Amino acid sequence: xxxxxxxxxxxxxxxxxxxxxxxxxxxxxxxxxxxxxxxxxxxxxxxxxxxxxxxxxxxxxxxxxxxxxxxxxxxxxxxxxxxxxxxxxxxxxxxxxxxxxxxxxxxxxxxxxxxxxxxxxxxxxxxxxxxxxxxxxxxxxxxxxxxxxxxxxxxxxxxxxxxxxxxxxxxxxxxxxxxxxxxxxxxxxxxxxxxxxxxxxxxxxxxxxxxxxxxxxxxxxxxxxxxxxxxxxxxxxxxxxxxxxxxxxxxxxxxxxxxxxxxxxxxxxxxxxxxxxxxxxxxxxxxxxxxxxxxxxxxxxxxxxxxxxxxxxxxxxxxxxxxxxxxxxxxxxxxxxxxxxxxxxxxxxxxxxxxxxxxxxxxxxxxxxxxxxxxxxxxxxxxxxxxxxxxxxxxxxxxxxxxxxxxxxxxxxxxxxxxxxxxxxxxxxxxxxxxxxxxxxxxxxxxxxxxxxxxxxxxxxxxxxxxxxxxxxxxxxxxxxxxxxxx
Numbered sequence: 475x476x477x478x479x480x481x482x483x484x485x486x487x488x489x490x491x492x493x494x495x496x497x498x499x500x501x502x503x504x505x506x507x508x509x510x511x512x513x514x515x516x517x518x519x520x521x522x523x524x525x526x527x528x529x530x531x532x533x534x535x536x537x538x539x540x541x542x543x544x545x546x547x548x549x550x551x552x553x554x555x556x557x558x559x560x561x562x563x564x565x566x567x568x569x570x571x572x573x574x575x576x577x578x579x580x581x582x583x584x585x586x587x588x589x590x591x592x593x594x595x596x597x598x599x600x601x602x603x604x605x606x607x608x609x610x611x612x613x614x615x616x617x618x619x620x621x622x623x624x625x626x627x628x629x630x631x632x633x634x635x636x637x638x639x640x641x642x643x644x645x646x647x648x649x650x651x652x653x654x655x656x657x658x659x660x661x662x663x664x665x666x667x668x669x670x671x672x673x674x675x676x677x678x679x680x681x682x683x684x685x686x687x688x689x690x691x692x693x694x695x696x697x698x699x700x701x702x703x704x705x706x707x708x709x710x711x712x713x714x715x716x717x718x719x720x721x722x723x724x725x726x727x728x729x730x731x732x733x734x735x736x737x738x739x740x741x742x743x744x745x746x747x748x749x750x751x752x753x754x755x756x757x758x759x760x761x762x763x764x765x766x767x768x769x770x771x772x773x774x775x776x777x778x779x780x781x782x783x784x785x786x787x788x789x790x791x792x793x794x795x796x797x798x799x800x801x802x803x804x805x806x807x808x809x810x811x812x813x814x815x816x817x818x819x820x821x822x823x824x825x826x827x828x829x830x831x832x833x834x835x836x837x838x839x840x841x842x843x844x845x846x847x848x849x850x851x852x853x854x855x856x857x858x859x860x861x862x863x864x865x866x867x868x869x870x871x872x873x874x875x876x877x878x879x880x881x882x883x884x885x886x887x888x889x890x891x892x893x894x895x896x897x898x899x900x901x902x903x904x905x906x907x908x909x910x911x912x913x914x915x916x917x918x919x920x921x922x923x924x925x926x927x928x929x930x931x932x933x934x935x936x937x938x939x940x941x942x943x944x945x946x947x948x949x950x951x952x953x954x955x956x957x958x959x960x961x
Contacts, residue, residue, distance in 0.1 A: 776798060
C-alpha cells in the first residue's frame with residue numbers, strides 16, 4: 475500500500491482557492507482528499523453557544539463546598555448555577571449527569587482541595603457517565619463499495635431498508651488482523667495491536683438517501699477498504715447521554731502541596747514532583763454531546779485542564795497556567811481529545827508536555843485551531859495509538875509537532891495517527907509520517923489563512939464566523955494577538 479505525506483509551502487495543490495472563490499481540493503488516484511473539518515464542535519458550528527439563564531446562585535462557605543455545589547447541580551434541573559465571587563474549596567468530585575446544566579463563575583475560583591494521599595488524585599468536574607454507544611446488531615448494513623476514500627460523504631450499502639434521512643448512525647470500520655499486519659503493528663514488542671481492538675464507530679447523521687446510496691453529514695476520515703474488512707452502518711442507542719452542559723468563567727486550581735508565603739496552593743519548588751493531588755480539572759466523558767467549556771483557567775493539575783472524550787464539544791478561550799507533576803509520560807496533556815467531532819480554539823498552555831493532543835483510537839474529525847503553547851516540554855500532535863482525522867490549524871508550539879510511527883515508544887504505541895493535517899502551524903520542527911494506506915499533510919504559508927474557518931464559511935456562511943470567532947481574529951490569523959489579554 476502507498477503512504478502519502480504531503481508537504482507544501484507557499485502554494486498548495488492539496489487545497490486552494492479556486493477561480494470561483496471557493497476551496498478546490500486535489501484527489502489522489504483512489505479519490506482521497508483533505509476532509510471538510512467544519513462539522514466539529516457544539517452543534518457542528520451551526521448555532522452559537524447559548525447564554526443560559528441563571529436559576530440558582532451560590533456563595534462560598536467555609537470548609538468543603540462539595541455538598542453545596544453538588545446539591546445545586548442535582549436540584550437545578552436546567553439552567554445556570556452562578557458561583558459568586560470567592561474561593562470554593564472542594565474536597566470531592568463535582569458530577570454533572572443531567573442535561574441542560576451550566577456551571578458558571580462570577581470571579582469565582584474552585585480549588586480542588588487535598589494533597590499528599592492517593593485519594594486526592596481525581597477529576598474535579600466530570601460530565602456524563604462515560605458509557606459507550608450501543609449499536610443495534612439487527613440494523614447492520616454492509617457497505618458494498620470496494621473503497622470509500624477519505625473525505626467522502628457518500629457510499630452504497632447492500633440495503634437501506636429501515637433507514638431514513640435524519641437517522642443517527644454509526645459508520646463502522648473494523649480493525650482487522652490483515653490491516654494491522656499491513657501497517658506493521660502486529661510485531662510491536664511491547665504491546666502488539668490485536669484484531670478487534672482498533673474498530674472504529676464514527677457517529678454520523680444521514681442527510682440523503684437515493685436507493686441504497688447513503689449521504690452523511692460529516693466526511694469519512696479513515697478509508698473503508700474492502701481488502702481490509704470494508705465497513706458497515708448501524709443504528710445505535712446512547713442511553714443516559716448528557717447534552718447541553720457548559721462550564722464557564724471559572725478559575726480551577728489543584729492544591730498540590732503545603733502552602734508557603736505567597737503560594738497558598740503549594741510550594742512552587744514542588745511543581746516538578748508533586749503528584750498526589752487533583753489530576754484533571756474537567757472531563758467531558760464519553761456519552762456526552764453538544765457540550766462546552768469556555769473562559770476557564772486551570773492551574774497545577776497533573777494531567778489536563780480539559781479532556782474531551784465525548785462528541786461535539788467546543789473548548790474555547792481557556793488557559794492552562796501550568797502543572798504540578800513529574801515531567802514524564804502520562805502527565806501534562808492540558809487540552810486532550812479522545813472523542814470525535816470536537817473543537818478546541820483560542821487556547822493557551824504553559825509547561826505542558828503534549829499540549830494539544832489526541833489519544834488512542836480517537837475517531838475524527840477533531841480540530842485544534844488558533845492555539846499556542848509556551849515552554850513546551852514535548853511534542854504536540856496525535857499521541858498514543860491511532861487517532862484519525864485531526865486538523866491542527868494555526869497551532870504554535872515551542873517544540874516539535876508530530877504525527878508518526880512511535881513503534882515501541884511509551885507502552886508500544888505504533889502509529890500515533892493518520893489523516894493528520896498541520897495547516898499554517900508554527901514549530902521548530904515537524905516529524906510527520908503516514909502509515910501504509912494513509913496520508914498526512916504539512917501545509918505552511920498557504921491560503922486561506924485558516925482552513926477550518928474557511929470551511930465553516932463555505933458551509934454555513936459568514937454569520938457562523940460571527941459567533942465562532944472574536945473581533946480581529948480572522949484578520950490576524952497566525953499573529954495570536956488575542957493572547958495579550960492573558961499577559
